[in-house]
Amino acid sequence: MNPVPVKFVAVILAGDRGAEDPLVKAAGVSCKALVPVAGRPMILRVLDALEGAAVIDSCLVCGSSDRLPGKSPELDARIASAKVRWIENQPSPSRSAQAALGELPPDRPVLVTTADHALLTPEMVDRFCTKAAQSGCDVVAGLARSEMVAAAFPESRRTVTRLRDGGYCGCNLFALLTPRAGNAVIFWRRVEEQRKHPLRIVKSLGLMAVLRYLLGRLTLEEGLARMSSVMDARAGVVWMPEAEAAVDVDKVEDWALTEKILSGRRESVIGKPSYGIEPVQ
Numbered sequence: 001m002n003p004v005p006v007k008f009v010a011v012i013l014a015g016d017r018g019a020e021d022p023l024v025k026a027a028g029v030s031c032k033a034l035v036p037v038a039g040r041p042m043i044l045r046v047l048d049a050l051e052g053a054a055v056i057d058s059c060l061v062c063g064s065s066d067r068l069p070g071k072s073p074e075l076d077a078r079i080a081s082a083k084v085r086w087i088e089n090q091p092s093p094s095r096s097a098q099a100a101l102g103e104l105p106p107d108r109p110v111l112v113t114t115a116d117h118a119l120l121t122p123e124m125v126d127r128f129c130t131k132a133a134q135s136g137c138d139v140v141a142g143l144a145r146s147e148m149v150a151a152a153f154p155e156s157r158r159t160v161t162r163l164r165d166g167g168y169c170g171c172n173l174f175a176l177l178t179p180r181a182g183n184a185v186i187f188w189r190r191v192e193e194q195r196k197h198p199l200r201i202v203k204s205l206g207l208m209a210v211l212r213y214l215l216g217r218l219t220l221e222e223g224l225a226r227m228s229s230v231m232d233a234r235a236g237v238v239w240m241p242e243a244e245a246a247v248d249v250d251k252v253e254d255w256a257l258t259e260k261i262l263s264g265r266r267e268s269v270i271g272k273p274s275y276g277i278e279p280v281q
Contacts, residue, residue, distance in 0.1 A: 007057035008129050008175070009108050010050045011100040014043055014063030014115035015089040026252050031067035033115035035249060038262040040224035041072055042249060043115040047084065052122035055129040056111065062096045063115070072188060094189035101182060101235065110181075112174040118258045119244040124173075128238050128245075132175035139184040142173030144188040144246040145239065152243035156257050165219045169246035173238075183233040206230070 016024065016032035027035040033043040043061070050056045061068075061079075065088055069076060078084040087103055090096045097112055104110060111129055113120065132140035146160040146167035160167045176184070211228045212218040220237070228235045239244070249255050 006055075006109055006133060008055050008111045009104055010056045010059045010111045010113065010125075011097065011104075012043065012046055012050070012061045012063075012115050013089070013093055013096050014061055014068060015093065016067070016095055017065070019067075023249070023252050023255060025256070030071050031064060032249075033063060033068060034071055035116075035255060036068050037249065037255070037258050039117040040073070041067075042118040043169070044072065044074055045118050046057060046113065046120055047075075047078065049084075049120040049122050049125060050111075050113075053125035055126050055133075058085070059083070060087065060100055061115070062087050062089045062100050063112065064089055072278075075202055092189070092192050094185060094192050098182075098189060101176070101185060103162050106179045106182070110176040112176065114172045114248060116249040117172050118146075118249050118279055119247050119261060121242075121244075124240065124242060128171075128173050128240065129175060131238040132236070133177060135177075135236045135238070136234070138176075138178045138233040139181040139231070140175040140236045140238055142171035142240050142245060143168040143237045144171055144243060145169075148241075149243045149246045153247070153257060156247070156253070162216070163213070163220050164217050165221075165242065168220070171245040172248050173240070173242050173245070175238075179232045184231045184235065187192070187231040254255055 014031070014033040019025075019030070021032060023035060024030070024032055029035055034041045036042075037045060047059060050059050061084055063086070067170060069079070069086070075084070079086050082183045085103070087099060090099050101110065109129075111125070128142050146158070146162075146169050149158055149169050160169055176182070206226060209218065209223070212222070223236070224235050244261060247254065247261070249258055
């Protein structure tokens with residue numbers, strides 16, 4: 001697979017649940033994005049991966065100005081040098097993503113990820129963005145097969161969506177490839193706003209599609225077709241071959257798991273950099 005000639009803007013969502021989050025308390029930091037993994041704040045690990053990816057030419061962080069700036073000299077220096085743009089996060093992830101898109105040209109392809117994606121690598125980013133750009137879709141999500149993730153990390157409990165043709169885990173990687181992808185963010189916001197009213201969500205998705213899902217009869221292809229129709233944006237997926245792509249640091253147990261994984265990486269690449277750029281195959 002040849003590298004995609006178009007460059008992406010990366011948007012990193014760095015919101016969190018506040019100082020009472022058990023993970024934040026356990027780490028003794030001001031916000032989740034600063035939780036250290038192998039001695040380095042997660043958000044800096046994500047920025048390292050993005051800046052090392054061939055398909056990314058700029059980064060925008062969306063976070064809380066009360067809890068993030070002023071807490072990491074390296075992050076502050078990147079923002080001051082304009083290597084990283086900063087905007088204030090909004091009350092929900094969808095609103096934050098919408099605000100970030102409002103800061104960018106509508107025709108720029110955008111990669112949306114999260115500050116807790118501590119295992120992200122340049123190779124993952126290049127693979128995902130390259131395949132997403134070649135998909136012909138408006139919006140693309142990265143997914144990993146649940147069996148692969150369970151086999152790699154049997155001690156970890158990941159969220160699994162089960163369909164007739166198998167289960168999958170999300171990877172916190174989303175490509176917004178065309179102006180029409182903004183419709184997907186609007187739909188995402190509508191679902192967030194209606195989360196306390198599940199019947200409204202069922203109505204918007206269509207009763208038959210929801211029933212097929214509940215009965216275990218809905219396939220991924222059928223689900224994507226329904227979502228595309230509802231959002232008025234063609235949706236697709238990229239299957240990630242790395243189980244680590246499905247691991248984010250949302251709980252104390254996730255923190256311990258990422259530390260273990262990175263320790264294993266260091267042992268297997270003694271004398272080599274932790275992250276290196278390889279050609280996308």
